[in-house]
Amino acid sequence: MRPEDFDFVAKLLKDRSGLVITRDKAYLLESRLTPVARKRGLKGLEDLVSGLRTAGEDLLREVTEAMTTNESFFFRDIKPFDQFKSVVLPHLLATRAAKKSFRIWSAASSSGQEAYTLAMVLKEEGARLAGWKIEIVGTDISTEMLEKAKAGLYSQFEVQRGLPIQLLVKYFKKTAEMWQIDPAIRGMVQYREYNLLHDLKPLGQFDVVFCRNVLIYFDQPTKTRVLDNMSRVMPDDGFLYLGGAETVLGISDKFKPIPDQRGVYSTTRAPAGIGTTK
Amino acid sequence: MKSCLIVDDSKVIRMVAKKILHELSFKTEEAEDGSAALEACKRSMPDAVLLDWNMPVMNGIDFLRALRQLPGGEHPVVVFCTTENDIEHIQEAITAGANEYIMKPFDSEILQAKFSQVGLL
Numbered sequence: 158m159r160p161e162d163f164d165f166v167a168k169l170l171k172d173r174s175g176l177v178i179t180r181d182k183a184y185l186l187e188s189r190l191t192p193v194a195r196k197r198g199l200k201g202l203e204d205l206v207s208g209l210r211t212a213g214e215d216l217l218r219e220v221t222e223a224m225t226t227n228e229s230f231f232f233r234d235i236k237p238f239d240q241f242k243s244v245v246l247p248h249l250l251a252t253r254a255a256k257k258s259f260r261i262w263s264a265a266s267s268s269g270q271e272a273y274t275l276a277m278v279l280k281e282e283g284a285r286l287a288g289w290k291i292e293i294v295g296t297d298i299s300t301e302m303l304e305k306a307k308a309g310l311y312s313q314f315e316v317q318r319g320l321p322i323q324l325l326v327k328y329f330k331k332t333a334e335m336w337q338i339d340p341a342i343r344g345m346v347q348y349r350e351y352n353l354l355h356d357l358k359p360l361g362q363f364d365v366v367f368c369r370n371v372l373i374y375f376d377q378p379t380k381t382r383v384l385d386n387m388s389r390v391m392p393d394d395g396f397l398y399l400g401g402a403e404t405v406l407g408i409s410d411k412f413k414p415i416p417d418q419r420g421v422y423s424t425t426r427a428p429a430g431i432g433t434t435k
Numbered sequence: 436m437k438s439c440l441i442v443d444d445s446k447v448i449r450m451v452a453k454k455i456l457h458e459l460s461f462k463t464e465e466a467e468d469g470s471a472a473l474e475a476c477k478r479s480m481p482d483a484v485l486l487d488w489n490m491p492v493m494n495g496i497d498f499l500r501a502l503r504q505l506p507g508g509e510h511p512v513v514v515f516c517t518t519e520n521d522i523e524h525i526q527e528a529i530t531a532g533a534n535e536y537i538m539k540p541f542d543s544e545i546l547q548a549k550f551s552q553v554g555l556l
Contacts (some may be wrong), residue, residue, distance in 0.1 A: 317537065321538040
């Protein structure tokens with residue numbers, strides 16, 4: 158790939174999605190965009206890039222989607238969901254008892270596994286949540302991923318990465334070669350196309366935000382901007398989940414780590430000691 | 436070091452599973468059918484059993500039911516690993532006392548995910 162082509166595509170991706178591709182990741186551009194070029198009947202990446210320079214929204218979107226689509230699986234890392242159940246959920250049930258409602262956001266929800274995992278975790282709570290109105294919202298920049306998430310159809314390979322077999326039996330049906338998640342679980346999640354770099358206010362307020370393994374693709378100023386924007390749509394005692402390799406430290410002063418709870422952060426406005434009592 | 440008994444009539448599958456399990460620091464033993472597996476368990480109870488369903492002499496589900504009747508037979512974590520991939524088979528396995536269920540084809544990532552889910556890793 159010619160350096161000027163690389164720079165052009167890298168800038169395009171950064172502007173549209175915040176994704177930062179450095180020169181040493183040029184292979185990623187090639188491996189993900191070659192299929193896009195082929196699908197369009199173009200000879201190779203050079204043709205694709207010249208197409209991009211004059212392209213309409215369609216091609217720009219397709220290229221952004223091809224580059225920002227990332228893997229996802231049910232109960233990814235397990236721990237955050239245990240923590241959610243034992244620390245965050247009791248706090249929400251105690252503090253929101255009057256209005257009996259709260260909202261959870263799966264930011265960059267990809268093919269929906271995280272949002273559906275949360276839905277299953279809540280469903281498993283059963284009677285404890287009777288009468289509660291809990292909204293789970295999944296957003297992604299990729300319409301293709303959102304379609305997949307909405308359909309709730311997963312391959313045999315996908316349902317075996319992290320999903321306990323009891324939950325597969327309980328919440329999935331086999332349809333030909335795929336597994337489809339129960340309509341009751343699907344109905345608990347709303348999916349919306351949304352760019353994390355945009356103003357987040359239209360999404361409403363979220364008590365809990367799962368934004369795991371997303372910030373790693375952004376540069377420092379973009380990370381700061383996204384975290385600051387998120388804090389604006391969260392209450393004083395909101396919870397933020399980041400991926401195992403991510404932190405707010407040195408990036409945003411709007412969130413603080415919760416002692417002894419790895420990967421979970423509270424808004425800085427939260428009272429001290431939040432989330433530390435079990 | 437935890438021990439895992441690999442029960443499968445295919446030598447190739449046993450080899451693949453053995454390689455993955457060694458990478459996960461298990462010591463392994465092998466059996467080519469349910470009856471040989473039962474004998475192995477009577478000699479020494481493993482921590483885990485990776486279990487095929489369809490095998491000659493004694494199949495996986497019959498082995499599992501017999502295992503759970505043995506003294507100490509409730510100890511091993513049993514993970515089915517079979518081409519049977521319909522809800523009815525999975526349901527039957529859970530009822531008989533299986534702890535997890537892998538649908539073939541599998542790879543090291545799936546095996547690792549399932550083993551950590553049941554607390555073996």
